[in-house]
Amino acid sequence: MTNKLPARRLLAGLALAGALAVLPPAPVFAAPAPDSFADLAETVTPAVVNISATQVVEDKTVDLPKLPPGSPLDDMFEEYLKRRRQQNGEGRSHRSNSLGSGFVIDPSGIVVTNNHVIDGANEVEVIFTDGSKLKAEVIGKDAKVDLAVLRVKPTKPLASVKFGDSDKSRVGDWVIAVGNPFALGGTVTAGIISAKGRNIDSGPYDNYLQTDAAINKGNSGGPLFNMAGEVIGVNTAILSPSGGSIGIGFATPANNAQPVIEQLLKFGETRRGWLGVRIQNVDEGIAESLGIGKARGALISGIDEKGPSASAGFKPGDVIVTFDGKPVADARALPKIVAATPVGKEVEVIVIRDGKEQTRKVTLGRLEENEAKAKKDKPELAEKAPPREEKTHVLGMDVAVLNDALREKFKIKDSVRTGVAIIKVDGDTPAAEQRLSPGDVILEINRQPVNAPDEIVAQTKALKADGRKTALLLVATAQGQSRFVALALD
Template sequence: MARLKNSAVARRQDAAPGIMRLLTALAALTAMMLALYAAPAFARGAPESFADLAEKLSPAVVNISTSQTLKLGAPGAPVPGLPEGSPFNEFFEDFLQRQPGGQAPRKVQSLGSGFVIDPDGIIITNNHVIEQADEIKVNFSDGTTLAAEVLGRDPKTDVAVLRVEPDRPLPFVKMGDSTKARVGDWVVAIGNPFGLGGTVTAGIISAINRDINAGPYDDFIQTDASINRGNSGGPLFNLEGEVIGVNTAIISPSGGSIGIGFSVPSATAMPVIEQLKEYGETRRGWLGVRIQTVTDEIAESLGMDEAKGALVAEVTPGGPAEEAGIQAGDVIIDFDGKDVPSMRDLPRIVADTKIGREVETTVLRGGDKVTLEVKVGRLEEAEAKAEGAAKPDADQSNEPTLTLGLALGELNANSRRRFNLPDDVEGVLVTSVDPAGPAAEKGIRPGDVIVEVAQEKVKSPSDVVERVKAEQEKGRRSVLLLVSTAGDLRFIAVRIEEG
């Protein structure tokens, strides 16, 4: 009997490791299933409903109603029913001016959207919604209508801040962090499309960091949540109910939604909003350079391993960059400790830098890294000084020397007079361009002036030929030209022809 008991105990002891392994496997499987259940949206699928979110957020979303008084007969006044810039506008303006009542003023009304971010009455919308308005009214979902004043507006980011005077705290929404948003995240738009207030639409983030050439600080969130006319200025929410974008534009041949809408990210809008609230205007940093994209060809011509950074085409006289020693031809790769991956990144980085700060700026110059100290200026002051300044004219001249598909000539009194070239433009004149040549591919035109070749100044057509030949002998496939067009400088990498 004792032997039987001992053998049973032995069998149980032998089975114990197997049972433990089974229990461990079951525990791991359970943990994995729980993790999958609690995982991101792709494991759970679409939200069951947006109703709770819409109910909570809608009271803070408002309709913006504006009115503007126009004289139909006044030159430049838009003609109702015709798109701005239409060739028929001029005809109808002339017609209306000849009518007895042609000068009678007419009130034009428009609608947009906005949202409350402060219970004391601070409202965000688009600049283009309230621009040039004589009167602005804010309509709330409970039927209340309040007159609004403009605290500040910024055409560059299309953001405006309004204030109303409520008799009680207003429902409001919080701004979120758009930098955490990812392509594929669910988003909800609430607004006033076609005057239909309180409209809720949902979709996903289709893309981020979109540049649609709307302004110098383009960094839009693209969404397929339906956005139509009247949604402008309304909020784009994440599923936490935070505003991560201000709806501002659509791409549509018909004027209706085709699933391509754009929002100003909250990360872009918030610094602007804070400045407009505090100062009534923006206060952006300024470097004082004109920059362009570093293409693969330009990178190769400069001996760079990869195309990155912002190429300085021109330095503003007396600006922060000139005082710091930045030169045309430098490639800015780092500003204030922040990497500059491409040209379009630099304006945003500089704009967000505190005015008056001295920051380290790293540039590539002649293949070497150079670090300079730049004291950041204020963009708005620079723009005010430049406003009204006449732009220099430009265009052609003289006896041809041929290279790169270009006919080149000397700059002299006759050529300057003939092509209205200013005295301060120095270099070699482009007299004609071979349509099939490499320079034509890059948009060089007769009348342009070549200022530098391979970052060396040129004064005669022979200088250009010699510099191009020298670059070819180095094995370069393209040569970098600094070209003046109508007084504006730009770098162009032109392919060197074989033979």
Template sequence: MMKKRSALLVSVGFVALWGSAGAGPALAAEFANGPASVAPLAKRLEDAVVNIATSQTVKGPAGNPLPKVPKGAPFEDFFDDFFNKRGGVPHGDRKVSSLGSGFVIDGKEGLIVTNNHVIEGAEEIDINFHDGSKLVVEKIIGRDTKADLALLKVTPKKPLADVKFGPSSQIDVGDWVMAIGNPFGLGGSVSLGIISAKSRDINSGPYDDYLQTDAAINKGNSGGPLFNMNGEVIGVNTAIISPTGGSIGIGFAVPSDTVAKVIDQLKQYGEVRRGWLGVKIQTVTDDIAETLGLPQNTGALVAAVTPGSPASKAGLEAGDVILRFDGKDVTTMRGLPKMVAQAEVGQAVDLELLRKGQKQNAQVTVGRLEDDDDNASDLKNDLGKDADPKGSTIIGLTLSPLSDDLRKKYNLDDKIKGVVVEQVDPQSPAASKGLKPGDVIVEAGQDSVSEPDDVAKSVEKVKKAGRKAVLLRVEDSKGDLRFVAVPLS
């Protein structure tokens, strides 16, 4: 699995010029064999693209400091090897520097956008412009770790060249892009490519929705803008996949539709205020879809509703499948948190649900997501060790009514109601679905259960209905709820 800024997935920054989907047939014909030259556009945009140099103090034994070598510089590895591995380690606190990219969005006010990781931990931030001038960042107006964005403030002596956001939703795979950035400390570098894919999930967070490009992107390009062929910013470059740290043609950028909303809130509030429903959701897998009579890749299944949350007040229940949010189809589980996060706090939003086979409409007033809320939980489960049970065996599960002894044995809260799993046949479909001893079946076939016989009756009812699996709602000792579709054969 890829993780942000790991050995393979490296945070970078690059500026790219992306073709506009709305440019029309004339532009398509002009660039049928690739653009003849992007020099006029690069010249027009380069003054708004900046190099960002940061420094911070790191502690060490007393002595002489290391020579300052910019992060990603051609001889960085040589200096690191010489001074760190051959007895030349410096003594005393020293300053280390790093370089990234950014772009000006308001030349009069001196507002600059970059990645949060570019300036994270920095004690000093200098902005270097294309003409050789330099300004010191006076204030970090705000930062958002979830989208990896930051908004900086400088005081210009005269209005700076700036750029505007364009609609990333209108960019298509195959549109031309140009990168202007600060790779390896070489400011003002330009590269050209296309959009390779959209809506990429690189497992860096719950709101992953990256643009992918094959434009040459390298270390030091982090925070640089992506431009379409009209010179509008349609993304902020953030990461690459690379086994070496250099470009292999797979780079990622936060789309401008997301960036513009985040930056607007940072300007207004100094923080980001994301929408919140108060539901824990999970993917509608093929087997779960079959038990609910749904097409695959449809909606987000509500596993639990937070008491007192907007979803609770709107009447949402565990087992509901959210099909549409604010007029937009929810085609995947991960799609819903992105829609909710971008909704305005306090906004009344229409929902379309599937509840026990029937479509229903509801309206929810979007709340505000706090830092410790988890609105995008894809509930996982782990296989556990078998217990020594004495209950009834159903669909490969040995089940018993809850008792004080069993609650103590499995560390189950008194509020948990249902039938406890004491043993799982390792050859059964239930085992392959991750059910384990100590799990409590709360519902079977969307009916509440309190005895093993209730589970058996629900299984028989599902069989008579011609279903191939029974849908169980399961709660663990931590109070986490999830739905599991267990095949009946």
């Protein structure tokens, strides 16, 4: 027997099928919140520890006049000092304690925490969930990413946790934080990842996960877990006017923390790559002046003459857009990429110079060695420009040749060797908007060195004649820090 549908029903069915075919796909919603975090908390909490850091501080004594031996006042002052010390406790030491959190990453006794939890401590103790305590040795610490690695010697293997891939975590994912807030002991809080890649100006490599899981004083150094029980962050900082949680906490991502931890375990210190350049962001005005199209990359504003970049042929005004195969979105991105690259590695760097891409090879130095050397080295005395009485008004500024009198007046360092000094900046001008100020020194205009005001005037006229809208200046502060500034010629 054959089933046949009436024509009208068949047409209606085809019409409905056609309508369904053009409907937009149904929205995809995230999985609902778990009924409970209890199983997860029970699994990971044994690996989370409290950190007690003790600093012994010597009290200072009051200096009194020295008396000649055998002076009749000698006994009187000695008695006075004795009473003073008894009353105030002077000449003795006192102990200062701080508490934080940490977590075990190796059953043999390797513990991770924040550097600021143990920094300056004479004694560090790890306290486990069962109340047992073990003295800890500091294997290594790093202030830039605020991490420290400790070692304890347990009698049996410890409960431990593993790192996860923090790059895979997404805004809106559920997380739990475990730690020791306000010294209350093991505490679990839950929330979501609120944001990624946060810069809170705490260091050169800021790239924090932001979470609304409650993080308070004492949570520092504790782990931030995903729902698989993996550590995707190390709780490090909070944003709070009162010191309590307002739902804005920050954790160092696991993918940023792991390379530092590995170096501390292997070497007891960090070994970061070093390029030897000073950089700044590229804004629209600078991008137009350099002819690179849209604003992108990291603009080199200065070169360390003894750094790897100098021998590799980099120049101020180069815009780094790719480093070792990794795109450089802006000036914030480059230091993180360079620091994570092995010391001594030869890398390819793509820069834009004069509007064209160039590829350069450079062998990275070690950042820590350069920083240690910079502390020891004294700045070399530079030749001073001869005094010249020359002053003019250009681009909304009064400028003059850099001479001894101006160096003295504005406290300009000898490292700023030549250039044209800014004496005055008119209000409501592009120069004022770009925060140029008296004491700054113009080193270049339109990528050409300048040493006299008339050279700036000539370059400005040339730019206007070419139909350019902006002038690109390389400017040094009185302290010697240089940056590029794009000034509107109107």
